[in-house]
Amino acid sequence: MDILIEFQDNLVRQLTNTFRRYLHQKINWQQRMIAIKGPRGAGKTTLMLQHLKFDLGLPAHALYITADHTWFYTHTLLETATDWYKQGGRLLFIDEVHKYPRWSRELKNIYDGLPELQVVFSASSALDIYRGEADLSRRVISYSLAGLSFREYLLFTQEISYEVLALKDVATQHRAFSQSVLEKVQPLPHFKKYLQKGYLPIIAEGEDEYLPKLEQIINAIVDTDLAYIASYNTGTAIKVKKLLGVIAESVPFKPNVSALARKLDLSRDSVYQYLYQLRDARLLNTLVAEGKGVATLQKPDKVYLGNPNLAYALRANPDVGNLRETFLLSQLQNIAAEVLAPKSGDFLVQDFVLEVGGKGKTSAQVKDTPNYLIAADDIEMGSGQRVPLWLFGFMY
Incomplete structure (x- = not known):
């Protein structure tokens, strides 16, 4: 165990x-078993x-x-936990x-x-911890860690702290909150x-290193994380990256699944599967229309990149x-809001119809919408x- 303790000490120093x-x-x-899921680089x-x-x-x-340590070439997770317990370990x-093949069964043990x-x-956001080979649903409490909100970004880079706003506060008290921000910083x-x-x-x-590192993260998610979770091989990973590239060229993307399947030489079911795996990995966000039932592997009405930084990594x-739309949808998804595609406007959430645009955007498309x-x-x-678009980045 000394090699693991030394590894830990080097990290925390x-x-x-x-x-x-x-x-x-x-x-x-205080919970006995806690899962922290999130995309690579989020800070888990x-x-x-x-x-x-x-x-x-x-x-x-x-x-x-860490489950990808060379220690696990010759030791199991259960064996390691048991030895640690015998030495007085309690956490x-x-x-x-x-990245550990038998993670769910040995965690249950x-x-x-x-x-x-x-x-x-911790685990990739793409991992469904309740669908491993062993049932953990009654044993583990799961939390999701998203990327930085704009509020956190200001705290992280400028050391300026602001309170978290609920969506209803953004809607009804945005002038007062905007003024409080402007007293400390120009947000634009x-x-x-x-x-x-x-x-x-990161x-x-x-x-200067950010976008190259983000490209490495995208590759690692597809080549490594999804390879572990969804048993991707090299050929599969290449097709998934091509699918991501096609979507990045035209987001928000209204998927024609049959055309995608032909273009990438995939079955329709594979296209659906990869779309939702990329969504679970937080590389994509999907949107279904208002009034549509929620079904597994149904065609989404729109597909967006998971966050706006990905657009700069994938397109010139x-x-x-x-x-703008990618940003707003990502912030809403990150607070676990249910977001739908309304008949008029861009997003429907908590009875609000949101229309996104520049400073000259009018209410022409949503003026007949009550809220x-x-x-x-x-x-x-x-x-x-x-409402200023940037203020929607203060919701977590």
């Missing part, structure tokens, strides 16, 4: 506590290590391990659990066989940077209108039902 993700305070850290590892170091004080009974953090051991594990220049290079905390490693000159908001870009302050 340089760890700081200057910034914490929004999810940290929402987790009930840092979140766990910050709790270990700064909340718990690196106690002797706690250990951090085990397991990173990247989806750990939960059932070591009742005094608490386990916190920062918002432009956020849309291009601000969704993931921005701390430098703006992304369309600004698409960026609408115009999410207008390039404005610092709104009025009435015109």
Whole structure:
């Protein structure tokens, strides 16, 4: 076990506590088994290590391990947890659990066989922890960590703190909140940077390195994460990347599944499957029309990229209108809001119809809708039902 303890110590040595993700305070850290899911680069590892170091004080009974460590070439997860328990261990953090082939069965064995051991594990957002080969539904509490909101981005890069707003507050009190922001910072220049290079905390490693690193993350999600989770081979990964590229060229994308299947030499069912796997991996967001039933593997009415930064990684000159819609949908999805495609307007959420556009956007398309908001870009302050688009980035 010494090699694992040394690995942990090396990681926490340089760890700081200057910034914490929004999810940290929402987790009930007392639960026996906790899952933290999220896209690569969102900060799952840092979140766990910050709790270990700064909340718990690196106690002797706690250990951090990662499931892709070479240790697991010759040891099992269950064996490791059991040995740690025998040495007095009572808390085990397991990173990247989806990279361990028998993760669900051995987690179940750990939960059932070591009742005094608490386990916190992280996994790709694409992993369905309730559909592994063993039933964890009654054993694990799951949390999802999204990329940075615009509010978090300002805290992370400018060290300026603001409160979280509910959607109804954005709708009804946007002038007061906008004014409170303007007293500290001009949001528009920062918002432009956020849309291009601000969704993931890797921005701390430098703006010039951000998009190349994001491209590496996209490749790693398809080549590695989905390979583990969905048993992709090299040929499958290439087709999935082509599908992602086709969508990136024309988002918001109204999928013609038959045409996609012919273009990529896939079955219709495979296209559906890959669309939803990319959605679960947070590389895409999907939208179904108002009044449509929710069915597994049904054709989405629109497909968007998972966040606006992806557009800059996948295209040379992304369309600004698409960026605006992608941003707003990602923020709504990240607060777990149910978002539909309305008959008029761009998004329907919590009885609000949202129409997205630039500073000159009018209510012409939604004026007959009783409860609408115009999410207008390039404005610092709104009025009435015109709300600054950037303010929707303060919801988490």
